[in-house]
Amino acid sequence: MKILGIESSGLTASAAIVEDGILKCEFTVNNKLTHSETLLPMIREMCRISGMDAADCDAVAVSCGPGSFTGLRIGVATAKGLALAYNIPAIRVSTLDAMGVPLSRITHSIVCPIMDARRGQTYAAAYLDGGSVVKRGAYDIYDYIGILNGLMEDGTKEFIFVGDGVPVFSGMIREKLEGKICFAGPEYNRQRAAQVAELGALMFKDWLLANELTTDSLRALGADGIKCYGGGVMNSDELVPEYMRKSQAERENEMGLLEDAGEHSLKKLRAH
Numbered sequence: 001m002k003i004l005g006i007e008s009s010g011l012t013a014s015a016a017i018v019e020d021g022i023l024k025c026e027f028t029v030n031n032k033l034t035h036s037e038t039l040l041p042m043i044r045e046m047c048r049i050s051g052m053d054a055a056d057c058d059a060v061a062v063s064c065g066p067g068s069f070t071g072l073r074i075g076v077a078t079a080k081g082l083a084l085a086y087n088i089p090a091i092r093v094s095t096l097d098a099m100g101v102p103l104s105r106i107t108h109s110i111v112c113p114i115m116d117a118r119r120g121q122t123y124a125a126a127y128l129d130g131g132s133v134v135k136r137g138a139y140d141i142y143d144y145i146g147i148l149n150g151l152m153e154d155g156t157k158e159f160i161f162v163g164d165g166v167p168v169f170s171g172m173i174r175e176k177l178e179g180k181i182c183f184a185g186p187e188y189n190r191q192r193a194a195q196v197a198e199l200g201a202l203m204f205k206d207w208l209l210a211n212e213l214t215t216d217s218l219r220a221l222g223a224d225g226i227k228c229y230g231g232g233v234m235n236s237d238e239l240v241p242e243y244m245r246k247s248q249a250e251r252e253n254e255m256g257l258l259e260d261a262g263e264h265s266l267k268k269l270r271a272h
Contacts, residue, residue: 001215003204004043004057004082005197008035008075009067009095010115010164014193015043017052018201025050026194035074043078054082058215059233061091061200063098063191065242066123066138067115072241083236087222090239091200092232096136098195099162099188100127102202109158109182110151114144114165115191122165123244126151138244141169145176152179162188207233 002024007014013035016026027046029038047054054060062079065072083090099113104127115123117138124144126134134147151157158180161173166189173181183189208214211228218226223235 001201001205002057003091003197003201004054004060005093005193005195005200006039006043006060006062006075006079007095007098007191007193007196008039008071008078009063009065010071010191011068012164012190012192013038013042013071014191014196015039015046016193016197017046017050017054017057018194018197021201023194023197024052026192028190028192030190035071039074039078043082055086057086057088058218059083059089059091059200059204060086061093061196061204062239063095063193063196064092064240065095066117066136066244067095067191069241069243072243076239076241080236080239083223083239087224089204089218089223089226089229089233090236091203092234092239092242093196093200093203094136094242095191095196096123096125097127098199099191100125101130102195102198103160103162103188104128105130107160109160110148112148112159112161113163114141114161114169115163116165116168122169124165126159136244141172142176145173149176149178158182160184164190203232207231 002019005016012028012030014028017024025046027042029042060079060083062075064076079090096113100111104111111127113125117123120141122139122141122144124139125136160182162184166183170183229235
């Protein structure tokens, strides 16, 4: 089983191919160039250097959010295009799940993926032994820390924090969280396509087993010949990002409308 993973939910653009549980290649760039400039060229270059071909992948897994609105749209559009061109399924992977689920399977600590959502807000969740113990959501960082404190068992729990929120919120976490704390190093404090591909492969394997399919039978049918999609596996047409809150432009537009309405009401009162 060969899965192409795409990650563009934050500042980092990343692509990877995982085959039968082995990371065959990964290309990650964090140089502040827009993902529209880097994502497709890096996939092409990754395949050229590794001698692999994206067309040979059985599915494409993409980080669908939460995250940057523009970044998510670029990543999802890229995945949709590749899935459509190669007639393979798309796998819709949560950014937070990709950071938290695989790591939580190999540790007894609570894995806490946190993403910087600006202005003291974070996209966050928490996982233990592969399962969710704090649901995915947009949180005020102090509210999130309070929820984690509620998971404590006589102060013995250890928390491992991963994601691009680590450099931003580590001071607040040290100050307010009562448990044992571990912050991930550079290899885990940015989102990575290898994590997306790894979780996508697990989801894809479960879906194949549930529907009594193999990668060979799937290839013979093609993505457009499948009628039993589910579990995050879908046709490219159905792939959409996951937004946990409205974009900044929408929020500013609504604020402008409210201000306009308030000013209009004030003028009416003055007129009377």
